[in-house]
Amino acid sequence: MGTAIKEQACIPKKMRIKIKRADISKWGWAYLMVAPTMIGLFILNIWPIIQTIYFSFCSSGDFGKYEWMGTDNYARMAADVTLWQSTSNTFLFTILSVPLGVCLSLLAAQLLNTSIKGKTIYRTIYFLPIVSAPAAIAMVWKWLYNCDFGLINYILSFFGIDGPGWNTDPGYAMISIAVVAIWSSIGYNMIILLAGLQNIPKTYYEAAEIDGANPFRKYFSITLPLLSPTLFFVIIISVMGALKQFDLVYMMTGFKNPVITQTRTLVHYFYTQAFDISDKGYGSTIIVFLFIIIMFVTWLQFKGQRKWVHYN
Amino acid sequence: MNFQTMNIDKMKEENINKILVHIVLIIGAATMLIPFIWMILTSLKSFHEATSVPLTIFPKTLKFENYSSVMEALPFMYLYFNTLIMIAARIVCALVFSSMAGYAFARIKFPGSKILFSLVLVQMMVPSQIFLIPQYLIVLKLGWLDSIPALVVPGFVSAFGTFLLMQFFKALPAELEEAGVIEGCSQWQIYGRIMLPLAKSSLIALGIFTALFAWKELMWPLIVNMSLNKLTLAAGLACLVGQYEDITDFSVLMAGAFIAIWPMLLIFVIFQKKFVEGIALTGTKG
Known part of the structure; x- marks a missing residue:
């Protein structure tokens, strides 16, 4: 009897415990489920960010010995002509490749968003460079660009133009790399933009038709504003990718080629310093510098988006 | 009658537009494909064929030795x-x-x-x-x-x-x-x-x-x-x-x-x- 009363008196408390227990078991599952990702993320990404920032203030000896040097690396960076050349090359590459690349992707997406036959075939062909290894792409283009036996100069010769060695002439080397970058990115951006275009409800156009809007009006007052979030995303991704350019420069110019002065990007310089010369301290400084540049450029873009990106 | 001719005009215009779209897309597709085609063609040429002016587009004999x-x-x-x-x-x-x-x-x-x-x-x-x-x-x-x-x-x-x-x-x-x-x-x-x-x-x-x-x-x-x-x-x-x-x-x-x-x-x-x-x-x- 006594125990029964006791038990009854305890019910609210027990229930509270029960709820808590249910919560705890729920939390337990949650922690278990995020554990692999969070542990991996911490070891492979979060801690390395802190480490890299720390290394950027260090000189690196053999096998992971790092000695604190304060801001020496940053002072060295400020006076490093190669670094500033690489920075300006990186920006030049971004300016050469992103605007034209995005415009062409938009054009391709727009054309594929019409009611024509063979869309799948076009889409597949435009996407081919995306599924090819950048090393292979760079090799083919190097061959197409070849001064004496390249297809491009051969075609130009029909028009009486004596083409330069596109990827070996300092004046053209960066443009040549940007062309390959554009060529190999159109398919990817096009697919994303096409998905954005297809999400625009047809009713908007029907309404505009009734109002008698001309195609230009329709494009600038319906298509572009409604596509602007997607376009903004594509631009953000493209700019970030361009600022991190490495593969094409590495493959098309290599290290020995004197043109490297004109084509060396920041990530390429980072790679050389950190893994070729094995100066991991200074390499870290370069990559922290790039990190700051990317953050700043992205911040600028997000600030600028208010003027042209429409979210409904 | 008038309405019909207008319709036909519109259809004609649409067809011309479609052809234009195809032309632009085909130029794009050719630009995408040529490097790949050129890769395959070159891979089957002899060293001499690949490096002689004027260029040989198609190799005379397929040289599979390049692959080996x-x-x-x-x-x-x-x-x-x-x-x-x-x-x-x-x-x-x-x-x-x-x-x-x-x-x-x-x-x-x-x-x-x-x-x-x-x-x-x-x-x-x-x-x-x-x-x-x-x-x-x-x-x-x-x-x-x-x-x-x-x-x-x-x-x-x-x-x-x-x-x-x-x-x-x-x-x-x-x-x-x-x-x-x-x-x-x-x-x-x-x-x-x-x-x-x-x-x-x-x-x-x-x-x-x-x-x-x-x-x-x-x-x-x-x-x-x-x-x-x-x-x-x-x-x-x-x-x-x-x-x-x-x-x-x-x-x-x-x-x-x-x-x-x-x-x-x-x-x-x-x-x-x-x-x-x-x-x-x-x-x-x-």
């Missing part, structure tokens, strides 16, 4: 195998770990979830090169330099995948797990039996995305692995260029490039619909 000589220069069987293992391991890791974490972040309220998820976002915003030196040091400490596991390391977890699947699971209606709770399922069972099957298309998209980026990765394999037979196809090709930099026998190089890319091209052409859907999904949700 490039296969002597590069251990392609190892490269295929390593690439396959790396991609498979990264896909499995990304799908398993990201779907678990994505589910927990989207569907379970637990203390600290916001802070933990913000770490996922941090990883996505930072340029990945910032991780490289410490990741290299981890591989060095594990004694994994110049090995196949080293290739997988940076892809062990996928912050992007976690984000993508979190978004997917968040959009599902609450009734789904309520039914599970009533039946007395644990969170694990709700995840495994109810949620995961629904996420199929997102998982496929993430798998394709992971495969594509692992396949294209160039810098990481070059950093951690030195032996030719421990590299991936992309990195192996880069070494081939180094070997032939002075010889510049482009026919052999083109043969190498073609051997490296045809499997992925074939897989893509067969599953192109899934690829395109996957990229569109990862692009618009990310």
